[in-house]
Amino acid sequence: MLKRTSPSRGPGSPEVTGFYEKDSGSIQYVAADPQTRKAALIDIVQDLDPASARTSMDSAEEVLRFVEQRDYAVEWILDTHPHADHLMAAHWLKEKTGAPMAIGEKVHAVAELWRDLYHMPDAFDPDACFDRLFAESETFSLGSLEGRVMFTPGHTLATITYVIGDAAFVNDTFMHVDFGSARADFPGGSSRQLYQSLQDILSLPDETRLFVGHDYGTDEREEPAWEATVAEHRRRNAHIGTEIEDAAHDEDAFINLRDTRDKKLGLPDRMLIALQVNLRGGRLPEPEADGNRYFRIPANRL
Known part of the structure; x- marks a missing residue:
C-alpha cells in the first residue's frame, strides 16, 4: 500500500502519514x-470485496504495523463521518489498541x-x-497537541473535520486541488451546505495542511495525492479556486456545478453494505x- 509522510513543522505540528487504499481510493x-509519540488513527479502512461480500483487515493491519514500527501509542481512533465508500475498521482497532472510538454527534x-x-x-x-x-x-488532546472539531456537513449530515495543530483532516469535502470537491448527493447531503463547509475550512490559516479523504x-x-495547504486550495482548487478561470467563484455557481456533476455519478458499489456497518462503528x-x-x-x- 502506498504511503507518504508529511513531517512535523516543529512544536504544535503533527507528523502525518497517509496510506492509500486503492480499491476505494481512500486515504x-x-x-x-x-x-x-501519541497517535490518532483517522478513517482507517476495513477491506471489502463487494462481489463476494467478504471482509478483511489487511489495510488496518498494515497501519498498525507502521504504528508499532514507530513505537507510537494509539490515543484516538477517529472517523470523520459514516463513510459510504468503505467500511470502518474502528471497532477492530479498539479491540487491538484499547483506544476510544470517536465520530461527530450528528x-x-x-x-x-x-x-x-x-426498514430497520x-x-x-x-x-x-x-x-x-x-x-x-469541541476540543481534545493528542499528546501535547490540541485537536479541535469543525462541523463541515454537505457530503453527509454528520461530516466533521479534525484540526490537529497545523493539520486538518477534511474528509470528503475537498478533494485534491486539481480535482475540486466531493459529491453532495447522498441521502442527507447538500451542495449548499458543502459550499459553506469549504469556505469554513478556507478560513483556517493559510499554511494549514489539508488532508483529503479520497483521491x-x-x-x-x-x-494519488492528498495534501495541499489552505492557500493552495484557495488559489488553485479546480472547483472554487480564485485563479482557476472556469471555477465556481460564488455560492450559486458552485451549487450549479456540484449538482450538475453529481447527477452523472452512480452510487459507490460498497455504499449499501457500508452504512449498516459504519453506523455500528465498523461492526x-x-x-x-x-x-x-x-x-x-x-x-x-x-
Whole structure:
C-alpha cells in the first residue's frame, strides 16, 4: 500500500502519514505528536470485496504495523463521518489498541435516516457503538497537541473535520486541488451546505495542511495525492479556486456545478453494505440463527 509522510513543522505540528487504499481510493491517516509519540488513527479502512461480500483487515493491519514500527501509542481512533465508500475498521482497532472510538454527534441524524432506508427501526445506536460523539468546536488532546472539531456537513449530515495543530483532516469535502470537491448527493447531503463547509475550512490559516479523504487521480496525474495547504486550495482548487478561470467563484455557481456533476455519478458499489456497518462503528451485523452474518440491501430505494 502506498504511503507518504508529511513531517512535523516543529512544536504544535503533527507528523502525518497517509496510506492509500486503492480499491476505494481512500486515504487513511496516522497523525502523531513527535514529542510524546501519541497517535490518532483517522478513517482507517476495513477491506471489502463487494462481489463476494467478504471482509478483511489487511489495510488496518498494515497501519498498525507502521504504528508499532514507530513505537507510537494509539490515543484516538477517529472517523470523520459514516463513510459510504468503505467500511470502518474502528471497532477492530479498539479491540487491538484499547483506544476510544470517536465520530461527530450528528451521526444520530444519519442513523435515523438509514433506519428508514433499511426498514430497520431498532437498528443503529451511536451512543452504544462509539465512545465519544464530538460536538461542534469541541476540543481534545493528542499528546501535547490540541485537536479541535469543525462541523463541515454537505457530503453527509454528520461530516466533521479534525484540526490537529497545523493539520486538518477534511474528509470528503475537498478533494485534491486539481480535482475540486466531493459529491453532495447522498441521502442527507447538500451542495449548499458543502459550499459553506469549504469556505469554513478556507478560513483556517493559510499554511494549514489539508488532508483529503479520497483521491482517484486525473487524466494528467496517475499518482494519488492528498495534501495541499489552505492557500493552495484557495488559489488553485479546480472547483472554487480564485485563479482557476472556469471555477465556481460564488455560492450559486458552485451549487450549479456540484449538482450538475453529481447527477452523472452512480452510487459507490460498497455504499449499501457500508452504512449498516459504519453506523455500528465498523461492526458487522450480528450472527443469525445459523451462525452467519447477513447484510440487508434495500431494493429500489435509491
